[in-house]
Amino acid sequence: MWKRKIIWPITWVPILRSSFNFAKDALLHLLLPRTCYACGKDLPFRAEDPLCAACAAQVRFVADGLYCRRCGQPLRQGGAHCFHCRGSKSKKYPCAYIRSAVVFNPQVRALVHPFKYAHQTYLAAYLGGWLGQAWPDFDVLHTAQLLMPVPLYPAKQKKRGYNQAALLARQLGRITGLMVDENNLCRIRNTPSQTGFGREQRAENMKGAFVCRQPEAVKGKVVLLIDDVATTGATLEACAAALKQAGAKQVMAYTLARDV
Ligand SMILES: [Zn+2]
Numbered sequence: 374m375w376k377r378k379i380i381w382p383i384t385w386v387p388i389l390r391s392s393f394n395f396a397k398d399a400l401l402h403l404l405l406p407r408t409c410y411a412c413g414k415d416l417p418f419r420a421e422d423p424l425c426a427a428c429a430a431q432v433r434f435v436a437d438g439l440y441c442r443r444c445g446q447p448l449r450q451g452g453a454h455c456f457h458c459r460g461s462k463s464k465k466y467p468c469a470y471i472r473s474a475v476v477f478n479p480q481v482r483a484l485v486h487p488f489k490y491a492h493q494t495y496l497a498a499y500l501g502g503w504l505g506q507a508w509p510d511f512d513v514l515h516t517a518q519l520l521m522p523v524p525l526y527p528a529k530q531k532k533r534g535y536n537q538a539a540l541l542a543r544q545l546g547r548i549t550g551l552m553v554d555e556n557n558l559c560r561i562r563n564t565p566s567q568t569g570f571g572r573e574q575r576a577e578n579m580k581g582a583f584v585c586r587q588p589e590a591v592k593g594k595v596v597l598l599i600d601d602v603a604t605t606g607a608t609l610e611a612c613a614a615a616l617k618q619a620g621a622k623q624v625m626a627y628t629l630a631r632d633v
């Protein structure tokens with residue numbers, strides 16, 4: 374007798390689910406196409422990246438060019454150090470090295486701003502990918518034992534709902550296997566915005582703004598600070614000073630982008 378072959382429902386579930394997801398994505402793409410964060414052009418169907426191919430090609434990695442061996446500032450001409458780190462000047466900085474994954478240009482800004490100010494926290498995975506991609510280029514950072522995000526002033530973090538530096542640190546922690554300590558370093562002073570400030574003013578503005586709550590957790594350790602954007606490095610230096618005071622053996626910093 375002819376027998377009907379039974380296909381168990383369990384085998385149908387994934388097929389139905391993926392067809393449903395495909396139809397849902399196609400409908401969403403038709404009605405509300407996702408656009409490139411930088412240029413606003415429609416992204417291809419089921420594109421994973423938040424930038425179109427043309428804008429993604431504009432992202433420049435710092436390690437592909439010349440940069441200061443101490444502070445990581447991209448350099449126009451040759452040489453090992455920028456003007457501020459030349460000769461014995463390097464020694465006055467508590468942060469031994471600063472490195473950044475990419476140069477802060479309009480395409481990078483188009484992602485960093487919504488990530489920081491508009492709750493687009495899902496961008497952490499994509500931006501953290503840049504930190505991971507550039508990580509092998511920066512040997513000096515590989516002695517780090519602990520990752521520490523630059524903290525926000527508590528009231529600011531409460532208002533924002535998250536600390537973007539901590540989201541980046543978690544991504545890098547996942548990639549490198551390094552532990553992330555998010556609550557030890559604290560910002561004890563709400564510093565005014567540094568926009569428009571010069572180098573000296575920025576350093577003065579940040580002085581004494583941070584404190585390490587549990588010195589025993591950093592004592593004798595090599596700590597790597599994580600932040601979104603570095604400009605003169607004043608914030609990173611103030612964090613590093615607090616950690617050195619707490620007994621850290623060495624403090625370095627790694628940021629997503631470098632403003633030049
Ligand atoms: Zn684009």
Ligand SMILES: [Zn+2]
Pocket residue numbers: 441442443444445446454455456457458
């Ligand atoms: Zn420098």
